[in-house]
Amino acid sequence: MNTLKTALILGIASALAACSPPAEQPEAPAPEEAAMPAAAPAVIESNPNRNPYFGDLHVHTTYSFDAFLFGTRATPDDAYAFAKGGALAHAEGFEMKMNKPLDFQAVTDHATYLGMLPEMFDETTKAGQHEIAADLRNAETPEEIGEAFQAVLPLIGGTEEEQADDLLDLNVVRGAWSKIIESAERNNEPGEFTAFIGYEYTTSGPEFENLHRNVIFPGSDAPEIPFSRLDSTNPEDLWDWLDDLRSQGMDALAIPHNSNGSNGWMFEKTNQAGEPIDAAYAEQRMRNEPLVEITQVKGTSDTHPMLSPNDEWADFEIMPVRVASPLESQPQGSYVREAWLNGLAMQDAGGMNPYRFGVIGSSDTHNAAGSFEEDNYWSKTARLDATPQLRGSVPLDEGMDANVFNISDLDSESSGEEASDEEPAADESAYSDTPAQYWGASGLAGVWAESNTRAAIYDAFRRKETFATSGPHIPVRFFAGYGIDEALLEAEDVIAAAYAAGVPMGGDLLANGEAAPGFFVWALRDSDAAPLQRLQVVKGWVEEGQNNEQVFDVACSDGGTVDPETHRCPDNGAAVDLATCAISDDKGAAELSAVWRDPTFTPGERAFYYVRVLENPKCRWSTWDAIREGVAPREDMHATIQDRAWSSPIWYVP
Helix, strand or coil: CCHHHHHHHHCHHHHHHHCCCCCCCCCCCCHHHCCCCCCCCCCCCCCCCCEEEEEEEEECCCCCHHHHHCCCCCCHHHHHHHHCCCCEECCCCCEECCCCCCCEEEECCECCCCCHHHHHCCCCCCHHHCCCHHHHHHCCCHHHHHHHHHHHHHHHCCCHHHCCCCCCCHHHHHHHHHHHHHHHHHHCECCCEEEEEEEEECCECCCCCECCEEEEECCCCCCCCCCCCCCCCCHHHHHHHHHHHHHCCCCCEEEECCHHHCCCCCCCCECCCCCECCHHHHHHHHHHCCEEEEEECCEECCCCCCCCCCCCCCCCCCCCECCCCCCECCCCCCCHHHHHHHHHHHHHCCCCCCCCCEEEECCCECCCCCCCECCECCCCCHHHCCCCCCCCCCCCCCCCCCCCCCCCCCCCCCCCCCCCCCCCCHHHCCCCCCHHHHCCCCCEEEEEECCCCHHHHHHHHHHCCEEEECCCCCCEEEEEECCCCHHHHHCCCHHHHHHHHCEECCCEEECCCCCCCEEEEEEECCCCCCCEEEEEEEEEEEECCEEEEEEEEEEECCCCCCCCCCCCCCCCCCCECCCCCCECCCCCECEEEEEECCCCCCCCCCEEEEEEEEECCEECHHHHHHHHHCCCCCCCCCCEECCEEEECCEEEEC
């Protein structure tokens, strides 16, 4: 595709106009000048073809109880400065800085005990005189911090009705929440950078079944205090609360994350009471949860090899355990692709579909700074995984304990579980037994929006014109329609024609008799990352009561063509030198696109389609750690990774 077409697809010209810096704010006028009219606000250009924006909707700072305990002292202002391209000091003193800045961000500190840990570290406060406060303040080593964390978990694991809590001070919570709101307001720069007000609702089942959500508000309005697990551990009560806010004129949405660690609870076929999902449940869930976080530092929740045995790329950044527990997490009910399939099956059976959501990625950093690059990786939990030894990628120094950090995840507000007393197996004793070995440099939220403003980006969330990446800034476009064919590529304005001829990602394509739709698919390489290898469409459908899925390669790099029988591109020969992490310079594509038709299309059969684009392989963060330490990569970790992006689906509705 030529450069002009690329510019049209990406909206470059309008993006540059939309991102032009606003006029500088004048200094406060002198008294005699006070009557002078104020300077007109900068005009924010709007691109009707929409621009790609990248952000992070999952960031923890010093106000999250766990991040503070792990050593993070960075404030929301610090987190926003990092997102805008600045450097931030890690808890261990080294510098954290990304290759390129983000376009939007939300600080989403845990609502439960919001701001209470800083209060406990102040000996002059009531909370600072609590019986466990001194132990928390004295925790220095990773082992001591882990023990302190276990001590505080029982205090915050249940609801107020379930426990006598002499520690929680809601005035402190309100104060911290006000500071988070003020920071978002201060750092929001319409046209330049969008800061959303948000928080994390962190709940779980009785056996550590993860049910966490991030709550995002579209504007300056926010409640006096956020709804937390201390109000209810049932997400359905969160939806009631959000509906009540909406009735008062205050919209918000919740974004589930780490469904991979939910042990099947995130995407069940019943409600929390065990009753069949009905229309009211489906409508309420989709009203309040139009998006799901498909990837983040704690693994990717696209699909699992057990669920997609014919998908060669299903084994990608799998976290096999539940959040806050070493217990295994059941794949069924825990992954996004299967949820989409089960939603179709519910519709076919005469019910309603509660899983018509789009996707984003985000980081879940507890350093106030997301770590998105394999060769520039600082993991997640501050002092607890700051070194290769602590995150399990490099053998321990002699005398170090393999169980130095044996907690499966430390950002849960559920009750703690005692660390295992079992000794590591002999062949594993060289490495720390840490959950960080399953974590990765991921992920980012992508949107297509008219401008970099709260209103435009939030509207994109609502209509699900969103995509996710595992770290790189890869823009992806996806349209389906009956007027989409090869002639579209010759249109003067490709994207305007695509919007006119079909629906974008996140939309419903209604049947047009027996006609088969066409699909326009496009992706562009991140110039700071590896070249693109292949562009794929993943289809899901239900046939005779059985869930079915198929992966179609639709565009190949290096002049390759798709095999019509296997629907696969040939191997492009891209390689990685594991001694240096050098990648092939002459393999891969800067841009891939296709107009595609489904060879298995059946009129009257419900289906969804979404895009997945793969980069060439490169070294995983754990291999970079090993090379820098002068040791061999750990054999039970993937040495390489193929970073990728996913679009939200388009649903074909018969």
